[in-house]
Amino acid sequence: MSETAIDLSSSPARAPHVIAIASGKGGVGKTNLTANLAVALAGRGLRVCVLDADLGLANLDVLYGLSPERSLRDVVRGECGLPDVVVEGPGGVRVIPAASGFEELTRLGADERLRLLAEMDGLEDSVDVLLVDTAAGISANVLYFTAAAADALIVITPEPTSLTDAYALVKVLATRYGRRDFLVTVNMAAGEADAEAAFRRLARVAERFLRVRLEYQGYVPYDDALPRAVRQQHPVVLAAPGSPASQALVALAARLAVRPAAGPTGGVQFFFRRLVGEGRA
Ligand SMILES: Nc1ncnc2c1ncn2[C@@H]1O[C@H](COP(=O)(O)OP(=O)(O)OP(=O)(O)O)[C@@H](O)[C@H]1O
């Protein structure tokens, strides 16, 4: 794995930045965005870990061509340590498969909680960015994962249903969990104008009625190279680096890499602490 860590030279002791990728509507591209952002961030010299909290069919393992045998559930049950669960994906990205155990993660007993937190300690010094790929919708588990992260990156598409569902998600995170700042990216846009219009439609109502701040992070165009890469089980930023989608994803990664966390920092340990014990509705 690369240890160049170019971007870190100015802030060697910074706590890992935890970013949850969420959406109201399903199928807007969260998992693909997560998979490719992770690889693009790793390409910038950052040490990237992805927590797969998505129970969807096209999950992260499939996109990376991995078939992990263990998940966080085994760690929680004391059957193995975190290093036994983590699998390495393209570009040196590390993946923590949580899918089969993530429902349990949010309601652990005291012993299990301590065990998980102790294992997660190991990540604190070896990870710069933890991306959390969540499932669609506003189920309790999606909310826990998203509320616990320092940043929430909301993925929308220009479709009206995606905007109304994103509004519902932002509303519940704001009213029930007190989150005020949201990052937003528009996926599958026809172009810049289309993407910016979609963002403005969401931002206008959210800022007015929910008193939250939405920060536009750019867009990823609709691009056939992406589904092609999915079929090859290879992230598009590696499979077709020159494609419009890849260039947009690399630009998105560049923007996120230099951005300070909007929410409470405190790294991976803090994220898991909140996840397993605090901030419940
Ligand atoms: N920019 C894009 N251009 C073209 N197709 C895309 C783009 N982004 C995603 N897709 C396609 O959309 C589909 C859904 O993507 P993905 O599985 O990443 O969405 P998701 O939000 O994670 O879904 P779920 O809510 O089920 O977890 C995939 O088949 C993918 O190939």
Ligand SMILES: [Mg+2]
């Ligand atoms: Mg998904």
